[in-house]
Amino acid sequence: xxxxxxxxxxxxxxxxxxxxxxxxxxxGRAPAVLVIDMANAWTDRGEQLGSDxxxxxxxxxDVLGAAREQGLPIVFTTMAYxxxxxxxxxxxxxxxxxxxxxxxxSDRIRLRPELGRRDDxxxxxxxxxxxxxxxxxxxxxxxxxxxTVIVVGVSTSGCVRSTCESGFNHNLRVIVPxxxxxxxxxxxxxxxxxxxxxxxxxxxxxEDVLAHLRTMR
Amino acid sequence: xxxxxxxxxxxxxxxxxxxxxxxxxxxGRAPAVLVIDMANAWTDRGEQLGSDxxxxxxxxxDVLGAAREQGLPIVFTTMAYxxxxxxxxxxxxxxxxxxxxxxxxSDRIRLRPELGRRDDxxxxxxxxxxxxxxxxxxxxxxxxxxxTVIVVGVSTSGCVRSTCESGFNHNLRVIVPxxxxxxxxxxxxxxxxxxxxxxxxxxxxxEDVLAHLRTMR
Amino acid sequence: xxxxxxxxxxxxxxxxxxxxxxxxxxxGRAPAVLVIDMANAWTDRGEQLGSDxxxxxxxxxDVLGAAREQGLPIVFTTMAYxxxxxxxxxxxxxxxxxxxxxxxxSDRIRLRPELGRRDDxxxxxxxxxxxxxxxxxxxxxxxxxxxTVIVVGVSTSGCVRSTCESGFNHNLRVIVPxxxxxxxxxxxxxxxxxxxxxxxxxxxxxEDVLAHLRTMR
Amino acid sequence: xxxxxxxxxxxxxxxxxxxxxxxxxxxGRAPAVLVIDMANAWTDRGEQLGSDxxxxxxxxxDVLGAAREQGLPIVFTTMAYxxxxxxxxxxxxxxxxxxxxxxxxSDRIRLRPELGRRDDxxxxxxxxxxxxxxxxxxxxxxxxxxxTVIVVGVSTSGCVRSTCESGFNHNLRVIVPxxxxxxxxxxxxxxxxxxxxxxxxxxxxxEDVLAHLRTMR
Numbered sequence: 001x002x003x004x005x006x007x008x009x010x011x012x013x014x015x016x017x018x019x020x021x022x023x024x025x026x027x028g029r030a031p032a033v034l035v036i037d038m039a040n041a042w043t044d045r046g047e048q049l050g051s052d053x054x055x056x057x058x059x060x061x062d063v064l065g066a067a068r069e070q071g072l073p074i075v076f077t078t079m080a081y082x083x084x085x086x087x088x089x090x091x092x093x094x095x096x097x098x099x100x101x102x103x104x105x106s107d108r109i110r111l112r113p114e115l116g117r118r119d120d121x122x123x124x125x126x127x128x129x130x131x132x133x134x135x136x137x138x139x140x141x142x143x144x145x146x147x148t149v150i151v152v153g154v155s156t157s158g159c160v161r162s163t164c165e166s167g168f169n170h171n172l173r174v175i176v177p178x179x180x181x182x183x184x185x186x187x188x189x190x191x192x193x194x195x196x197x198x199x200x201x202x203x204x205x206x207e208d209v210l211a212h213l214r215t216m217r
Numbered sequence: 218x219x220x221x222x223x224x225x226x227x228x229x230x231x232x233x234x235x236x237x238x239x240x241x242x243x244x245g246r247a248p249a250v251l252v253i254d255m256a257n258a259w260t261d262r263g264e265q266l267g268s269d270x271x272x273x274x275x276x277x278x279d280v281l282g283a284a285r286e287q288g289l290p291i292v293f294t295t296m297a298y299x300x301x302x303x304x305x306x307x308x309x310x311x312x313x314x315x316x317x318x319x320x321x322x323s324d325r326i327r328l329r330p331e332l333g334r335r336d337d338x339x340x341x342x343x344x345x346x347x348x349x350x351x352x353x354x355x356x357x358x359x360x361x362x363x364x365t366v367i368v369v370g371v372s373t374s375g376c377v378r379s380t381c382e383s384g385f386n387h388n389l390r391v392i393v394p395x396x397x398x399x400x401x402x403x404x405x406x407x408x409x410x411x412x413x414x415x416x417x418x419x420x421x422x423x424e425d426v427l428a429h430l431r432t433m434r
Numbered sequence: 435x436x437x438x439x440x441x442x443x444x445x446x447x448x449x450x451x452x453x454x455x456x457x458x459x460x461x462g463r464a465p466a467v468l469v470i471d472m473a474n475a476w477t478d479r480g481e482q483l484g485s486d487x488x489x490x491x492x493x494x495x496d497v498l499g500a501a502r503e504q505g506l507p508i509v510f511t512t513m514a515y516x517x518x519x520x521x522x523x524x525x526x527x528x529x530x531x532x533x534x535x536x537x538x539x540s541d542r543i544r545l546r547p548e549l550g551r552r553d554d555x556x557x558x559x560x561x562x563x564x565x566x567x568x569x570x571x572x573x574x575x576x577x578x579x580x581x582t583v584i585v586v587g588v589s590t591s592g593c594v595r596s597t598c599e600s601g602f603n604h605n606l607r608v609i610v611p612x613x614x615x616x617x618x619x620x621x622x623x624x625x626x627x628x629x630x631x632x633x634x635x636x637x638x639x640x641e642d643v644l645a646h647l648r649t650m651r
Numbered sequence: 652x653x654x655x656x657x658x659x660x661x662x663x664x665x666x667x668x669x670x671x672x673x674x675x676x677x678x679g680r681a682p683a684v685l686v687i688d689m690a691n692a693w694t695d696r697g698e699q700l701g702s703d704x705x706x707x708x709x710x711x712x713d714v715l716g717a718a719r720e721q722g723l724p725i726v727f728t729t730m731a732y733x734x735x736x737x738x739x740x741x742x743x744x745x746x747x748x749x750x751x752x753x754x755x756x757s758d759r760i761r762l763r764p765e766l767g768r769r770d771d772x773x774x775x776x777x778x779x780x781x782x783x784x785x786x787x788x789x790x791x792x793x794x795x796x797x798x799t800v801i802v803v804g805v806s807t808s809g810c811v812r813s814t815c816e817s818g819f820n821h822n823l824r825v826i827v828p829x830x831x832x833x834x835x836x837x838x839x840x841x842x843x844x845x846x847x848x849x850x851x852x853x854x855x856x857x858e859d860v861l862a863h864l865r866t867m868r
Contacts, residue, residue: 004221005404012404019401020265020315025308048237073520084554086507087570089388089577091242096416098237120518127570128386129416134570136521136561138789143523143822145798157412165379169345171306171794184236187222187229191408195374199313199346290737301771303724304787306794337735344787351787353738353778355572360605360740362581388577438655439838446838453835454699454749459742482671523822525676530850532671562820563850591846599813603779605740618670621656621663625842629808633747633780 006190007197021198025173027212028147032073034131034167035060036153036160038115039078041101041108043154048098051184053154057114059180059206060152064115066213073144075137076117077159080104080125087127087134129162138170148173150209151201152180157188164200174201177209223407224414238415242390244429245364249290251348251384252277253370253377255332256295258318258325260371265315268401270371274331276397276423277369281332283430290361292354293334294376297321297342304344304351346379355387365390367426368418369397374405381417391418394426440624441631455632459607461646462581466507468565468601469494470587470594472549473512475535475542477588482532485618487588491548493614493640494586498549500647507578509571510551511593514538514559521561521568563596572604582607584643585635586614591622598634608635611643657841658848672849676824678863679798683724685782685818686711687804687811689766690729692752692759694805699749702835704805708765710831710857711803715766717864724795726788727768728810731755731776738778738785780813789821799824801860802852803831808839815851825852828860 005012016022038060043053067074079102081088088099102109104125111117127134141149149167151160151174160181167174176196183189197203222229233239255277260270284291296319298305305316319326321342328334344351358366366384368377368391377398384391393413400406414420439446450456472494477487501508513536515522522533536543538559545551561568575583583601585594585608594615601608610630617623631637656663667673689711694704718725730753732739739750753760755776762768778785792800800818802811802825811832818825827847834840848854 005402005408012402015402018265020318021313023310023312023314025311048235075520082556084556086509086554086556086574086577089573091385091388091390091577093240094242095240095385095418096238097240101237120520122516122518122520127573129382130386133386134573136568139523139561139568139821140520142793142798143525144520147793147796158416162382165346168308168312169347169350170790171308173308185222185229185232188408188412191222191405191412195405195408199375201312292737299773301773303726303771303773303791303795306790308794337737339733339735339737344790351790353785356604356740356778356785357737359576359581360742361737364576364579387573439836439842446836449836452699454752455747457744457746457748459745482669525819525822525824527674528676529674529819529852530672531674535671563816564820567820592850596816599780602742602746603781603784605742607742619656619663619666622842622846625656625839625846629839629842633809635746 005194007194007203012194016198025202027175028173030146031148031150032075032141032144032146033063033067033150033152034163035064035074035076035115036131036151036163037078038112038153039109040112043112047108048101049184051182053182056154056180056182057112059177061114062206062210063150063152063177063180066210070213070216073146074121075131075140076111076115076121076123077126077131078109078111078123079127080109081127129159130166131163132166141172146172148175150175150177152177154182156181156183157185157192161192161196164196168200175209176201176203177206178203179206222411224411224420229411233415242419244392245390247363248365248367249292249358249361249363250280250284250367250369251380252281252291252293252332253348253368253380254295255329255370256326257329260329264325265318266401268399270399273371273397273399274329276394278331279423279427280367280369280394280397283427287430287433290363291338292348292357293328293332293338293340294343294348295326295328295340296344297326298344346376347383348380349383358389363389365392367392367394369394371399373398373400374402374409378409378413381413385417392426393418393420394423395420396423439628441628441637446628450632459636461609462607464580465582465584466509466575466578466580467497467501467584467586468597469498469508469510469549470565470585470597471512472546472587473543474546477546481542482535483618485616487616490588490614490616491546493611495548496640496644497584497586497611497614500644504647504650507580508555509565509574510545510549510555510557511560511565512543512545512557513561514543515561563593564600565597566600575606580606582609584609584611586611588616590615590617591619591626595626595630598630602634609643610635610637611640612637613640656845658845658854663845667849676853678826679824681797682799682801683726683792683795683797684714684718684801684803685814686715686725686727686766687782687802687814688729689763689804690760691763694763698759699752700835702833704833707805707831707833708763710828712765713857713861714801714803714828714831717861721864721867724797725772726782726791727762727766727772727774728777728782729760729762729774730778731760732778780810781817782814783817792823797823799826801826801828803828805833807832807834808836808843812843812847815847819851826860827852827854828857829854830857
């Protein structure tokens, strides 16, 4: 199926290019990987927010393998609220009732073990979609001298898109390997990839990302 | 024409509700109005980013009239960079080349006179899509005791959407009167309204917003 | 002993008042309590950062009692870094080597049990001095409709002062009950109280804070 | 005169070093200069906030000369509020009544001409003490690949200190050439230099900063 708002519609893309969008940011010298919400709440199909993310998981593991070989900084995120939901707050719980389930310490927010998170790869419990909002992620990246973030995980139209926007806002080069992000809604996935590529970062093929990482230094 | 990713698709909406999105945030006690980028660069069809925003302008003026009668805080935004584009930065100018045109003091970034901005309604020169990023808008709103933001202006899929997300992130109730926002791309407009209503704020009819404002106090 | 830079020096105070500092912010309608770093690393005299904070602890417990009677929001902080110290970062560990000891899950960063933290009183692991930096505290307070923060804990010249500045920056009224904050350095304590009262919030007597809380509603 | 809380008190310094403060951050690869509030409101002795800053001005001009020779990014700040003081807000105007005078477009907030600001050196109108609060300065610095900020200007205990703290918070190396900062209050100046050197950045001699800049590349 094709979608009216999609990266793969050449006419739409031309419209955006004419309006001064869709430039290329390219790679900087010092990339890091942000792995967004690869936890049970999103990857278990029995969960309210869950979808089939197995192919995404495989692609993420590939990116992690290449990044670890290069010794790149890697940061994982999940979402987690305190028992009283104060870190969510009344507006967040009203608009997105699934927030009520994302409790600190619960199995639901635990990362998928296939990711093999290491001790020197921080896990950040973020309170909103963007990995940068209400967290210390930006300072971590500045401290590591990072100028490029490879964003992978779920969901394309939610936490991935918001994280890309935040990275762009801070003048970090954002790279999204297309096969390493996914969404429960195919139409939202298509629209978000278009938006990300037009406004925030370069949506590219997984193999191009892996090839670039392998040729670093 | 209908769009695959649209607020008006009842099946899509049901999918989102089932996943714990699309709750209602409703009105708080103390609303403010954020008028996003109603300046020549966006509303003049001869401009690179321009589109026909005359109907939007009329709706925005209606909202301003009702808000001024109630003495609500009103903040206007436009985008503006220094001559060296340092406040844009290399990533922003690479991804969105139209940024190079948004220079401080230029006619392009001047608000439309029909808005009738008053001296006690601040004009904020924001550097990114969200009215909250790299500006003092949040502190202004906290200082005024605001708990609700009515977001109007252009473009739905860009600065309006990002401003809604930031408001939501800070636990402000976000209200978007549908007729008072627009976008150069109809498919992007449809997808963004769906996203805003699902995740960040309540997309409602202009007449309902006006009616609510008129009954305050 | 008296200090050259102290709140209790009437001449210094006059100099500041003449320069347009030292106004009163007063109480708003909706206070919350921020309890800063009342954990073993700061209150155990055997610790590198520790000092005798028993009198401070008693005063903090008094404030908590009055606040709980009124059902006010209460947020506790401590400092905690990931094992690789990425959330500290190279600059932070270089300038303040004690940061290396503040590891997530360690006994050192555990709150003092006398505080009796309840499940609906969030504990925030902050990465820097201010309770607001790199955390979601501001959004929590906005979500609760808070307009006033009572700041208590340690150390006056470090995390307390920085938290007061952040609250002020966001247009929250900051109240510091003098007996409920302390510092390992008496000269730093004196200078910080002067600074806070001149620039960020009202330094007041504990009994006045307790009296105000008891008369609410 | 000596002050009880001063950088030049070796015993106080030892106490701080023992508590894990006062490490050296040193120089990174890519410095920028932040020139804080060298405008009439602070440097004209007839102004409410003014003090004699002529020696400071000379030192700042020296730093600018060396930085311009190396082509380093330079950002200037001043403070400026909208006519309705919404960007100040009720708490800020209550605590620091001098804020009411800092109006956009007034002569009072204009930079000293001796600084010779160039078109490619942005001037940021900041709303609070820190150059980073409510502004886009951090994103500018990330976009320029900056890892070190040389902070100069006035006042040591106010805007300089706060800017140093923000830089440190974001893992930027902060360098303060001692002769290039000053304060209307000598006791506040002494206490702030001690605090900055203990917690946020390296307070060093002007000649050492100039020598370092001249040997770059």
